[in-house]
Amino acid sequence: MGRKSKRGISLGDVVSYSLLTVAAILVAMPLLWMFSTSLRPTSESYQLPPQWLPTQFRWENYLAPFDSSVPFVQLFANSMKITLAVTLGQLVTCSLAGYAFARLRFPGREFLFLLLLASLMIPGQVTIIPIFLLMRSLGLIDNHLAIILPGLISAFGVFLMRQFFKQMPQELFDAARVDGAGHIRSFLQIALPLAGPALATLGIITFNAIWNSYFLPLIFLNSWDNFTLPQGIALLTGYMGAGNPSVVMAAVTMAILPVLAVFIVAQRWIIEALTRAGIKG
């Protein structure tokens, strides 16, 4: 709605402030409950009325997952390993392909790009059965490679990087050519150093998606040594008994922390990137 130029506070302002505040409280409450419960003595974690801000600070709840029979450190390390491998892999493959589709001319370029882009329409559950059979024949069931390998490429990432490389001024590349730089050097020494924001955007989106992913680990991994954090925490709820929400919430809080940290540091990028991805249509 138009921002009106007239000053003073209208009834509409009061209503909208109140609605926004109520909505913000409703959105924040489950996460506040998670945090305050994670710090409560386990005997009081079901206590009603609920407390929204922590009044007690049982930090030892945060140690409990590490002492339990659930290999929490291992789960964390597994998730981190898969997430970093996929993110780094995508940064490499997507920036290479994005650069080629944006700045290099070769026969079939437009067709190959559109074909790749069309694959965005294919839902993951359509391809999962053959991928499972493939991984099985390669002996990669219950192996992190089964999740990492299909994650190494991304049509969305190629699209994102291509858009970015396309916007770079041609003069930069002309100047490099005059200085005798080949295509590979132009890419490595001119395009890539300037692509920081795009790489950060792709990196953050991929990191978040893989860190949170559940479908593939559920299908491919079947031992506690190989489970990822979301799998572990989903199992933890039943495993540690529903009677111990404090410890479960401490584990969930720790699992969400990397996401929160990334969000605080890179909020502007995330919001811009997702908005742009959304607007592009």
Next chain:
Amino acid sequence: MQNSTAFKGGILPEMTPKRREAVVGYLFILPTYIGFVIFILYPLIESVRISFLEFSILRDSTYIGLENYARMLGDSRLRIVYMNTIIFTLFAVFFNAGVGLLLAVLLNRRLPTLMRNLYRSVFFFPVLVAHTYIAVIWRFLYQQDTGVINYYLSFLGIEAIPWLSNVHWAMAAIIIMDVWKNTGFAMLVFLAGLQSIPNEYYEAAQLDGANERQLFFRITIPLLSPTIFFILVIFMIGALQVFDTIIVLTAGGPGDATRSVVLYIWELAFRNFDMGYAAAVSMTLFAIILVLTALQFVISRRWVHYE
């Protein structure tokens, strides 16, 4: 100059510059295309083939023509999971888009920038958190006797709701949680759309004596319609594939009350190893999503021309 460039490129120095550019281009897209062929193109074709087979990793496969497709017609569980998915999709899309639009409109009013950014961050943050973790938290909140939600509802005189154990409430529980998590994304995109509407339109209309209601329905909504349409389609495609949200919260239960199509496909393929039939079911979902995407493509193109 030509020669030195060629040598620095390092590959076949005698190639023409044009040729060299093409070779580098193909080399650069090679990793992506290898992955694309192995993990998207081949599985897609293979999936179509499997859908014509009686296929299980436990036995040899046999060609059975359209039998898997015919079997779907008589599969009462498939009807149930499709109904569930459609109900979830309708409600989730409506509320995600509706609440998102409302929040965006409110945030786009005269507000201190700091406040707008703070509220926007709060609304958006759940989008980044895994469905799995969200569901673990909400499972506690939804507890019938000890849950926080029923505790507050009791003040309104509402008796303890069996959120996760009742066939009707379980679906409502999933939709509420989904909207809580995902409406922030709709809000973000709508807000960007609203901010791209030039202020002059509103000023001109106000000079002509338009009231706020008229401004909203005559300017905001028409100019925002491509964004609204985009959000509806994106959320619809996402909701039709719902899996993570459900599996941790209710695992499809009670009974089949919240089982979605993808949960059913997963169960068929990886619990019952009835992979031929699972592949056939996945084709129906694929077809629906293709139609929606094509629709989105055609209509959004028309809109771009209109503006």
